[in-house]
Amino acid sequence: MPAPRLLTGATNGNVFIDGDRIVAVGDGSSFETPEGVERVDCSGATIVPGLYNAHVHFFERKWSQAHATPAAELAAQLEDFTRYGFTSVFDLSSQWENTQALRERIERGEVAGPRIRSTGEGLVPPGALPPPMVMAVIGVMQTPLPEVVDARQAAQATRTLLDHDPDAIKVFLSSNSGHVVMELEVLRAIVDEAHRAGKKVFVHPNTADDVRTALSAGVDVLAHTVPRGGPWNDDILQAARERRAALIPTLALWKHLMRHDRLSLAQSMVATAIEQLRAWRDAGGIVLFGTDYGAVDADPGDEYALMQRAGMTVDEIVAAMTSVPAEFLGETDRGRIAPGFMADLAVVDAPLGNVRMTLVGGEIVYWERP
Numbered sequence: 404m405p406a407p408r409l410l411t412g413a414t415n416g417n418v419f420i421d422g423d424r425i426v427a428v429g430d431g432s433s434f435e436t437p438e439g440v441e442r443v444d445c446s447g448a449t450i451v452p453g454l455y456n457a458h459v460h461f462f463e464r465k466w467s468q469a470h471a472t473p474a475a476e477l478a479a480q481l482e483d484f485t486r487y488g489f490t491s492v493f494d495l496s497s498q499w500e501n502t503q504a505l506r507e508r509i510e511r512g513e514v515a516g517p518r519i520r521s522t523g524e525g526l527v528p529p530g531a532l533p534p535p536m537v538m539a540v541i542g543v544m545q546t547p548l549p550e551v552v553d554a555r556q557a558a559q560a561t562r563t564l565l566d567h568d569p570d571a572i573k574v575f576l577s578s579n580s581g582h583v584v585m586e587l588e589v590l591r592a593i594v595d596e597a598h599r600a601g602k603k604v605f606v607h608p609n610t611a612d613d614v615r616t617a618l619s620a621g622v623d624v625l626a627h628t629v630p631r632g633g634p635w636n637d638d639i640l641q642a643a644r645e646r647r648a649a650l651i652p653t654l655a656l657w658k659h660l661m662r663h664d665r666l667s668l669a670q671s672m673v674a675t676a677i678e679q680l681r682a683w684r685d686a687g688g689i690v691l692f693g694t695d696y697g698a699v700d701a702d703p704g705d706e707y708a709l710m711q712r713a714g715m716t717v718d719e720i721v722a723a724m725t726s727v728p729a730e731f732l733g734e735t736d737r738g739r740i741a742p743g744f745m746a747d748l749a750v751v752d753a754p755l756g757n758v759r760m761t762l763v764g765g766e767i768v769y770w771e772r773p
């Protein structure tokens with residue numbers, strides 16, 4: 404257990420941590436701290452709850468052989484998260500055995516890093532994956548994903564995944580070309596099995612039809628906007644609200660993927676995604692922050708800026724990375740700075756700004772070098 408620590412001098416108050424928990428929050432005169440407690444100077448900074456990136460992948464080659472990579476090298480790679488204040492990440496498809504090995508080394512305290520939850524391998528319709536050569540060029544490990552063809556076999560494939568105890572189920576609803584599409588009854592069979600086991604279902608949609616299929620089948624999270632699908636109409640927005648589904652916008656992903664294209668085309672694609680997020684939010688839909696790390700670089704700055712262009716305030720974006728995912732994903736002792744809550748914290752120059760320090764369960768996992 405980490406030693407007791409007092410984070411002091413922050414603009415929004417002091418935070419006293421003992422072990423992995425927050426014990427007291429206030430202006431310093433409002434609570435007593437034991438003699439000799441370690442004081443961490445946070446002058447001029449703001450303390451925010453540890454941030455949650457709900458869409459990442461540990462599928463790049465740099466994460467393979469996670470059981471054997473030297474601890475220092477692995478910790479340096481994991482700063483891709485911790486140096487931006489991320490204390491929790493949800494991996495939405497990777498090689499499950501490998502991701503578990505990575506997580507175990509972090510949980511044992513051997514490697515400093517964020518908390519990891521994962522769906523393990525995602526389910527795909529037959530032939531939806533790009534060929535191995537493409538996967539190699541984009542830097543992704545060769546991981547076969549289970550293919551589902553009909554409802555009966557999809558239910559079986561889901562049970563097989565669930566036997567290995569992932570934290571949720573991920574489904575790719577179509578190929579990127581849109582030629583291969585998962586039928587509603589197939590997706591419904593997957594959702595029913597996952598929900599029976601108490602697990603949420605995240606989906607990757609490519610079209611407006613994929614989004615309708617997903618909401619009809621009762622999925623929990625749309626892991627992307629669908630900028631090739633045009634504006635979202637009322638039936639989609641109403642279903643989102645009634646079914647309490649969440650959206651992870653991944654706006655910067657579209658900017659990144661369109662970087663080889665004409666500026667006008669790239670801009671209109673990003674603008675469509677921004678309008679989808681704006682409409683979703685205006686309809687009262689739940690928004691979770693996520694970047695698709697692994698397909699994009701680590702820096703979340705572009706995503707913050709694009710979410711603001713969709714009309715989200717700084718406070719709303721911070722909520723989408725803290726209290727909202729904690730509640731939606733059932734992690735009820737995270738996402739807030741209050742006594743009894745887990746000491747997952749980020750010390751920042753300003754919300755959405757530079758990160759000075761990141762703590763996971765009271766342990767300092769990142770400290771900015773001057």
Ligand SMILES: [Zn+2]
Binds near residue numbers: 458495698
């Ligand atoms: Zn993804």
